[in-house]
Amino acid sequence: MEDDDGGHEAPTRRDYVKYGGALLGGGLLAGCVGGDNGSTTPTDSTTASETETDTPTNTTTADESYTVGMAPMGTVEFESPPERIFTRLTHLAGMAFALGRGDDVNAMHAPDYYDALWNQFTPRLDGVTLDWTGLYSSWEPSKEKLYELDSDVHLADPASVFALQGWSMTDLEEIRNNVSPWFGNQFSDTHAEPPSEWADRYEYYGLWEMFEKVAQVFQEEDRYRALAEVRSNLLNTIASNLPPESERPTAVMIGASDLSSIYAYRLDDPGFLTAHTRPLEPNSAFSPTVASGDTVDTEALLEANPKVILALGGMHPGTDIGAIRNGLRDDEVTKQIDAVENDRIYAQGARYQGPILNLFQLEMTAKQLYPEQFGDWPTYAEGPYPEIPEGEQLFDRQRVANIVSGAF
Structure with a gap:
């Protein structure tokens, strides 16, 4: 969305319909419906219980839009499952892949490197293919490129993007409002400290806890549960046979x-x-x-x-x-x-x-x-x-x- 002099237009009603609750309120987190940072406080447990939740963290409204909550974004509203998917780090690109959406990813860190690595594993999955070659390398994304990609969701942690040189809260809000929501969590990788501006809204998640929330973004809970069952069985096999x-x-x-x-x-x-x-x-x-x-x-x-x-x-x-x-x-x-x-x-x-x-x-x-x-x-x-x-x-x-x- 660019106007004739190279600036960016204010969001329109069409943008609201396309991007849902991302346009509500002022301020990056104020646009999150309800102001919730997710459901119950997550853990980074490696037991099978990490994959099992009794209370869903997404809700659906009468107009069939729905919300998904995860720190540090809070609760994010979607009008429909995203199609064009921006990612920054491969744990989130890998989640899109697991949900059958790997070829809808339009950006990721070191795409050719990780395409080659992921495709060391796909030959053992009959009928599953993947091609990430030539995508935009998004380790340090530019705001203009995000407008150009026009993604339906940015599977990236806004706190980690904020930590990059040249990104401000205003920039993050602009992309969220004018293009599409942010949805990601990076600092759960090592339980590292996020930037101080984000510390009071940050929580840590296990890989599969985060995957469950990403599955809710794409309305693919059944696929998540099926894969979580495979993992649960694998963890049980490991736990029962450890020396x-x-x-x-x-x-x-x-x-x-x-x-x-x-x-x-x-x-x-x-x-x-x-x-x-x-x-x-x-x-x-x-x-x-x-x-x-x-x-x-x-x-x-x-x-x-x-x-x-x-x-x-x-x-x-x-x-x-x-x-x-x-x-x-x-x-x-x-x-x-x-x-x-x-x-x-x-x-x-x-x-x-x-x-x-x-x-x-x-x-x-x-x-x-x-x-x-x-x-x-x-x-x-x-x-x-x-x-x-x-x-x-x-x-x-x-x-x-x-x-x-x-x-x-």
Whole structure:
């Protein structure tokens, strides 16, 4: 919506019909019907109960518009399920994909990178395809580009966009009013502090709690519940077969394409970035003084001496996991590490995962950490997610493919 001199028009009645309650009130949060920040205070639990709620958080009015509540936006009104979908981070793009809307995404962070990574998993889902190549790379979105994309929803956390240089509360409100609502939550990734302007309205959600709310935005609650059942069964399988704590190997996750700068990631941090490791209750080899994102040297990695090394991003087709293994074996320091000596260096996918990657990564990591309980993980060198014999699969691929495709 641009006028002739390049400025932006005030919203019209047509805009209200198109974008629903996003145009109510003044101020970014004042436009949220009822001023609610969601339903009950959410938790980041990894138990099956996270996926089960008795009280829906969306409501439908007589004119068939409906509202969905999530912090930090509050309650957002939609006139109809969005069609054109802007995303910024891949946990939300992955939610659209899980709901059968992956090809309606028009923007995301590093689209070509994540298209290649996600498509390491889609070959194991019969009939499911995905193409994110060439989309707008939205890590630092411009306001003008958001007008151009004319999305029906911005699956992005307005607090995280506000934290970017060049974005103000007025800018966020302008996009919400003139284009479409914001709906996202980023700082649940590690339970990090949001900008102070947003602190009193912020809450943290688990990956699947957030997925439930996104499903409500698209009126796809049945699809969410079907996938949540798959996850619940998978978590029950994991919980009932975990070895005693004393028998679990110490483990680390690292980014180590260059041994001169090894990025360390804890496996038990709060937040949805560990949604595929925390349920497995691993023993961290790093001391509590090492925080996720810290860099460590080879001596520190040897001091931790993990039994298992998980190589973040090792499944991406642009990453040579073989070279990473060889680099660790050839280095005079790291070759002494137990995980290196015993060939327990495993490829991982992504931490900003949506629901479908979460299912695969729960299965993958369970096998990598506890092969005696969950079956061996095949030695991975390249290509898509390995074929797992049907009797050793921890979740039903065909069921998931049917849900994503809408044939369930």
